Amino acid sequence: MIDFGYTLTPSSTIEIDDADLSLFDQLCALEPDALKCMSCGSCAASCTAGVFTDVNLRKVLLSLQRGCEKDLLFQLKSCMLCGKCYIVCPRGINTRHLILSICKIYNI
Amino acid sequence: MKRNVLIIGGGPAGIEAARRIRDYGHTPILIEKEARLGGHLAKWHKLFPDGESTEEVLTALTSDMEGIKWFTDTAIVSINRLKHLYVAIFSNGITVQADAILFATGFSLFPAEKKEEYGYGIYNNVVTNADLEHFFNTGNDPRIKDPKVIGFVHCVGSRDEKAGNRQCSKVCCATAVKQACEMKERYPDASIYCFYMDLRMFGRKYEDLYLNAQRKYGIFFVRGRVSEVSEDIEGRLVVKAEDTLAGKPLRITMDLLVLMAGMSPCIENPEIASMTGIHMGEDGFFMPRDLMLRPVESHSKGIFLAGAVTGPKTIPETLNEARAAAMAIDNYFKQKAE
Numbered sequence: 001m002i003d004f005g006y007t008l009t010p011s012s013t014i015e016i017d018d019a020d021l022s023l024f025d026q027l028c029a030l031e032p033d034a035l036k037c038m039s040c041g042s043c044a045a046s047c048t049a050g051v052f053t054d055v056n057l058r059k060v061l062l063s064l065q066r067g068c069e070k071d072l073l074f075q076l077k078s079c080m081l082c083g084k085c086y087i088v089c090p091r092g093i094n095t096r097h098l099i100l101s102i103c104k105i106y107n108i
Numbered sequence: 109m110k111r112n113v114l115i116i117g118g119g120p121a122g123i124e125a126a127r128r129i130r131d132y133g134h135t136p137i138l139i140e141k142e143a144r145l146g147g148h149l150a151k152w153h154k155l156f157p158d159g160e161s162t163e164e165v166l167t168a169l170t171s172d173m174e175g176i177k178w179f180t181d182t183a184i185v186s187i188n189r190l191k192h193l194y195v196a197i198f199s200n201g202i203t204v205q206a207d208a209i210l211f212a213t214g215f216s217l218f219p220a221e222k223k224e225e226y227g228y229g230i231y232n233n234v235v236t237n238a239d240l241e242h243f244f245n246t247g248n249d250p251r252i253k254d255p256k257v258i259g260f261v262h263c264v265g266s267r268d269e270k271a272g273n274r275q276c277s278k279v280c281c282a283t284a285v286k287q288a289c290e291m292k293e294r295y296p297d298a299s300i301y302c303f304y305m306d307l308r309m310f311g312r313k314y315e316d317l318y319l320n321a322q323r324k325y326g327i328f329f330v331r332g333r334v335s336e337v338s339e340d341i342e343g344r345l346v347v348k349a350e351d352t353l354a355g356k357p358l359r360i361t362m363d364l365l366v367l368m369a370g371m372s373p374c375i376e377n378p379e380i381a382s383m384t385g386i387h388m389g390e391d392g393f394f395m396p397r398d399l400m401l402r403p404v405e406s407h408s409k410g411i412f413l414a415g416a417v418t419g420p421k422t423i424p425e426t427l428n429e430a431r432a433a434a435m436a437i438d439n440y441f442k443q444k445a446e
Contacts, residue, residue, distance in 0.1 A: 014351055016301075016360035028326070035322045038307075039331070039353050062354055065328060091319075 019067025023105055027064065031101045036091045037061045043085035043095055053078035057085055057095060064102070073108055110135055111441055114196055114206035116184060119147025120423055121415030121430045122212035123169045128434030129210075130175045134441070137204055138178040145170060145180065147214055153244035154290070155423060156282040157313040165423070187383050192444075194410065208410045208437050211380065211394065212430065215371040215416040218265030218273065226261060226367055231339045233362075236264075236369045237280065240287055255298055255363035258291055259347055260284045261334045262304040266370030275391050277370030278420040281308045284368045285321045292325040301328045301360065303349050311422065330358060337365060371420040384408055393419045404433040412437055 028034055043057040044050055055078040063069040076099055085095040102108070111134045115122045118140025126136040144150060145166075152162045185197040187209070194206045220228040220236045228234045233251055235243075243249040262284055266277040281304065288300050302321075307329070309318045321327040332349040340346055344361050351358040373392030374380075381388045385408040387395040394417050397405040406413050414433040415426040 012356050014354060014356050014358040016358065032323055035326060036319065038318075038322075038329075059354070062351075066351065066354065066358070068354075 014066050014068050016066065021065075021067050024064050024067065027101060027105050030105070031094075031098050033091070033093045034061060034064070034098055036093055038091060040090060042088040042090060046084045046088045048082050048084060049078045049080050055079055057099070060102070064106075069106070073102075073106055076103060076108055111207040112137060112205060113208045113210060113437055114194065114204055115139070115210045115212055117147065117212035117214055117415075117417070118142075118145040118178065118180065119212060119214050119415065119426075120149050120165075120169060121214065121417075121426045121433075122147075122210070124427045124430035125210055125212060125414055125434050126176045126178070127169075127172060128431050129437060132434060132438040134207075134438070136176045137206070138176055139182045139184070139198060140178070140180045141183040143181055145178070148217065148238075149423065151238060151241060151245075153241045154286070156279075156286040157311065157317045159286070159290075184380075184383075192410075208412060208440060209384075210412045210414060210433055210437065211384075211386070211406070211417050212414045212433075213374045213376065213380065213417050215373065215420065216375045218271070218277075218369040218372045220264055220367045220369045222271060223264055223268075223367070225336045226264065226334065226365070227337045227339070227345070228367055231337065231345060232343055233345055234337065234365045234367065236367045237283055237287065238369065240291075240366050244290065252364060255291075255295060257360065257362045258288075258295070258298050258300045258364045258366065259334075259345075259360070259362045260288055260300070260302045260366045260368060262302065262307075262368050263333065264367040264369050265372065266368075267305065273370060273372055273391070275393075275420065276308060278308070278310075279422055280368040280370055282311065282314050282317060284366075285309070285317050285327070287366065288327045289317075289321050289325050292327065299328070300325075301330055301362075303330050303332060303334045303347075305331070305333055332358065371416060374417065377417075384411055386411060386413070391419075393417065402436075404429055404436050410440065412440075 039058055041058050049055045055075040060072050063072045083096045113129050113134050113136050115126050115138045122138055126138045129136040149162050183199040185199055187196045194209055196204050235251055265271045265273050309315045330351055332352045334349045336348050338346045345365050347360050347362055349358050386406045389395045394413050396403045396418055404412050404414055412433045414429040
């Protein structure tokens with residue numbers, strides 16, 4: 001077959017119907033505060049590692065809620081567990097503990 | 109000297125104002141165009157933030173109507189100003205001379221079918237916030253059949269210039285979150301999503317309501333306006349929005365979609381304005397003399413305003429305005445007597 005150089009781009013749509021939230025449910029059982037995030041972005045703004053890497057806790061948490069975390073979970077590997085996000089979180093989420101729980105449940 | 113005050117609109121503002129005006133020693137005449145007193149409140153089930161029963165609130169409001177003349181199923185046919193008083197003719201044939209008039213005519217619920225892209229009146233499983241309250245009251249709505257996935261669409265006919273309403277309706281955010289929690293209590297296995305542009309949880313305890321919805325009830329919040337709804341072959345609803353916090357389009361199939369119809373200006377406002385000389389704002393709500401200092405007085409002498417007639421308000425705000433209007437009317441009479 002002649003290669004014309006055209007490719008198909010996969011859809012970027014978040015498909016909630018296909019989302020498997022069983023791991024997220026496990027996470028919420030362990031860390032109910034994971035549901036409290038209101039996406040203010042304080043964690044990402046204060047993040048020590050975020051300046052140099054892609055790590056963004058707000059985005060990771062949202063992706064877990066939507067069941068589309070696959071491409072984002074690697075971000076947490078850059079976290080240095082400094083705990084600054086815990087200090088700034090207005091909802092008082094123990095983010096450091098939450099990150100460790102995410103790593104455990106999602107096997108990072 | 110005893111004076112007649114005509115109060116138009118028998119919702120919470122009109123009822124409360126009538127009682128207070130009576131307490132000041134004047135004669136309130138309250139008219140309501142519908143068959144019973146209570147306005148929109150009478151059709152609601154529970155109120156945010158604490159889930160207080162509307163029936164209890166209405167019972168308390170109407171518990172002491174002695175000394176108030178009130179007529180239901182009655183509308184205004186005409187209002188004419190004589191030198192120091194107004195002459196109003198009612199649809200039941202009665203003519204009244206009033207020393208002051210209070211407009212407590214409230215708002216009109218935005219007709220959700222105008223937002224055709226959401227499919228109200230077209231698809232079977234789309235209801236409004238008002239329909240849902242009716243369902244809570246009666247337990248009866250053929251469109252609500254053990255839904256597994258439920259969506260709430262905020263700002264339907266609010267913050268929408270094309271729909272004719274630029275303003276925020278103020279109460280729908282808290283109502284949506286309240287209703288989402290109520291649905292979760294009825295259907296604990298359901299997944300519930302709220303689609304919002306901004307969550308305006310401005311009042312005392314409203315933020316707690318939001319926090320409870322997240323943490324206790326596990327309601328999911330999607331920041332993004334629903335762009336379109338379509339029906340699949342099984343009659344379920346395919347809902348599209350952008351998850352603006354993720355920066356990606358989002359699609360979800362639902363069993364029930366609740367549209368948070370907002371507050372539009374009362375449809376009779378232009379007619380009332382031309383009859384009375386009350387100023388109407390660009391948004392269609394009535395303009396008080398001064399939004400800061402004279403919020404319950406109109407530009408026309410002897411005509412007062414209370415409640416959602418001057419813009420979307422919560423029940424406690426409406427009741428406070430009714431009290432303020434009663435006081436302003438009493439002061440107006442005192443100044444006239446001097």
